[in-house]
Amino acid sequence: MSAADEILDIVDENDQVVGRLPRGQVYAEGVRHRCVFIRARDAEGRLFVHRRTPTKLVFPSLYDMFVGGVVGAGETYDDAALREAEEELGVHGLPRPEFVLKFLYDDGAGRSWWSAVYEVRCELPVNPQVEEVAWHDFLSEEEVERRLSDWEWVPDGLAAYQRLKAHGARGEGPG
Template structure:
């Protein structure tokens, strides 16, 4: 099954399931669905950063400081966070990602999804999926901040990152 055929729960503005749709159709029609964003850090506190492959359905070839993806039909955010983190990092045996907060991403141009943000520590050697990740590294946060103006980043990840920075300031 291709990524475009994966079945997603379609949700309303309150994150209640109102239907299901194949992923490709959900993207094409701008149907609101669910996603997870997991910030992975290594034992030194560096952030896993990667550039998406040009074949990705959404935001191809852009940089991202989160691993994650869509929540499958009937799957919980927590289940999706662990599955996506292990898949994208190419590891097994990660600790369960820690839930931080949820927000509604909406770019005003038909891309909208409920987004749950998590964090996880990854001390395992990573081996990201070649069909998803074109380049990767663990970078110190000050370098990530410098790269924000130099690299083109996924817009939903940037929104999640700004919200994560604000969340940390409140704690």
């Protein structure tokens, strides 16, 4: 099954499931769905940063400071966070990512999704999926801040990053 054929839950403005559609149709029609963003840190506290491959359906070749992706139909945010973190980092046996906050991302141009943001410590050697990650490294927060104006970042990841900075404390559960 291709990524475009994956079935996703369709949700309303209150994050209530109202239907299911294939991912390709969801993206083509700008239908609201669910995503997870996981900020991964290594043993030294540095952030995992990567550049997406040019074949990604959304935001190809842009930089991201989160791993993550869509929540599958019937999947919980928590389960999707662990699955996506392990898949994109190329590891098994990660601790369960800790939920931090949830927000509705909407770019005003037909891209809208509920976004649950998590954090996880990855002390395992990473081996990211070559289909997902073109380049990666662990960078200090200071280095990430320096790169914000130099690199082209995924806009939803920037929105999550800004919300994390403003949030500071732990949030409510993802529901």
